[in-house]
Amino acid sequence: MPQRILYWFRNDLRLHDNDAFFQAMANDAAVLPVFVFDPRWFAELNSIGFPKTGPFRARFLLEAVTDLRRSLQQKGADLIIRVGNPALVLAELAEDIQAEAIYASKEVTQEETDTESDLSKRLKPLNIDLELVWQSTLYHVRDLPFDLARLPTVFTQFRTQIEKSAKVRALIPTPTRIELVSGVPAGEMPTLQSLGFTDDIVADHRAAVAFHGGETEALARLNRYIWEKGLIKTYKETRNGMLGEDYSSKFSAWLALGCLSPRQVYSEVKRYETEQVKNDSTYWLVFELLWRDFFRFVALRYGTRIFKPSGIKHELGVKWSHDVELFKRWTDGTTGIPFIDANMRELNQTGFMSNRGRQNVGSFLVKDLGIDWTWGAAYFESMLVDYDPCSNWGNWNYVAGVGNDPRENRYFNIYNQATRYDEQGTYVKHWLPELADVPANKLHLVSNLSPVEQSQYHVGLGDSYPLPVINPNKWAKAEKHH
Structure with missing residues (x-):
């Protein structure tokens, strides 16, 4: 009987250049490709009121897994789908098919490595190896x-x-034919609804991509x-x-x-x-x-230091604010600072934000509002389609000044950034149509509009557009001094 290998797909949802999958198929082994949706990925983060994985990222994941299943089917195999605790599900499946080993991609961050250890412990008494291959x-x-x-x-x-x-x-070459371990029911793909999302997510037509x-x-x-x-x-x-x-x-x-x-x-x-x-x-x-x-x-x-408020620098002296109301103004894009709000609304409505935007909203949350950066990182984790734990938490460590940044106290002057990267205000107006009539040279400090200007440009400060949570004129003053 040929070798039987269970292949556990994780963050390697592809057949091209997939070293771990290639190794699993060596020696003409029959493989059982499996993907396990872990309900913990979609749980609410109670303290701050949003799910660990938001709707855009969840949908992207479902599409990616569906596409992988199709590709495997075209090569004579299939993708076995399960929902549950991966360590339990995989150990059971591996025992059922009498697998010699489970192969998978090696991960580095805590939740993923905890699952690896848990799985390894369950496989020991079954005499099944766990082979983790570095490939990210x-x-x-x-x-x-x-x-x-x-x-x-x-x-x-x-x-x-x-x-x-x-x-x-x-x-690594892409496999042409895949020998499947037969007799295992493939399982249904979960839906957004079954993962706990209420309505269908329609990305905003203004989305960049x-x-x-x-x-x-x-x-x-x-x-x-x-x-x-x-x-x-x-x-x-x-x-x-x-x-x-x-x-x-x-x-x-x-x-x-x-x-x-x-x-x-x-x-x-x-x-x-x-x-x-x-x-x-x-x-x-x-x-x-x-x-x-x-x-x-x-x-x-x-x-785990990258996930702690003190960061990889172990900065225990920094005291962060946990003002939920203020944080909510930031997440909702209602800070009254147009450049920040436009970026946050793009994120909320599409699951994407440019790199320039991320640096600015991050700096604003941490340096201007003094709010715990781990809240911002967790919000990005929930919302961003391209969330990757290492890049996300690493970048936030950087922005918060607790990471490996050679520059001490990196600070973004938001007004300077807005006038430099959105000089004509086209980006801000794209996401904040309520400011459509404000001239570009007044847009980024919209809170300075006089009552006459407000009626002229159809803006009601504190009504159709919020008053700012901090005084933005400090940035313009700092500009003049440079």
Whole structure:
């Protein structure tokens, strides 16, 4: 009888460049591909009143798993779907099919590694191995030119060392046929309703990009961005944009669930450089993938510290505010600061926000409102389609000044940022139509409008648009002093 292997799909929802899946199928093993929806992912976070996984991310995940199932079926296999505690479900299934081992992608953050340990404990008495394969980064953890304990604390040092002495491994071939362990009922895909979401989520028609989960869509986006539209050659100039589909690659959502492999992106960039053009922009896309790697290695090195208010710096002296009302003004996009509100409303209505927006709303929550940054990180975790624990919590550590930022006390002057990145106010007006008639030069400090101007521009401060939660004039004053 050939070997039987249970393959546990996690954040690697693809068949291309999937090392763990490839290893599971070695020696002509029959595999049972499984995906387990863990109800804990969708639980309410009671203290602050929103679910751990919000509707946009849940829908994207359902689409990605559905797409993977289709791809497996086309290759003669199927995807077994279960809902429950992964450690319990997988150990039972592995015992049922008399598997020799369970193969899966190795994760680094606490909830995921807790599940790995739990599963491992359950498999021991059954004499079934658990093989975890590292495959989430561009550079393999074993190819780092330093010990993990000596991971540079500053990104630039990390990047310099990697670029000098590490190589990106070759792509793993995509399987053509898959031998399935037969006789196991495939199981129904859950729906948004069965996961606890009440109504169907309709993304706002103003969304920058219609995110659809899955490897098929991911590879199509990659091809469109690099080859069909050639947008990669101007990526560095456009990446700070705020509106539209094409100012940045938008690969992050597919990378987060592993619908797209970072090495696949890298290999397409390299091919583009050979066949078309090599410039700062093509390099910059790889540079962004390196940031993603960096945060993953930081999470691996510091463990649970990235989730604690004191951060990886262990800053125990900082006292954060837990003002629920103020936090709610931030999450709802009703702070009275147009640039902040526009970004938060885009997030609430689409599950996406630009990188520039994230830095600003993060800095505002932490530095201007003094609110516990872990609340902001948890809100992003719930809302963002492209949520990835390492990048999200790593970036928030950074913004809050408890991470590995070489600059002490990094602070964003929101007015300066708004006038620089949304000079004409087109982004703000896109998401705050109630400010449509306010001229661009008055928009970002809309709270300064006189009663006459308010009636002229059809804005009622404190009525159709909220009064600001802090005095924004401090930013304009700071501007003048520079």
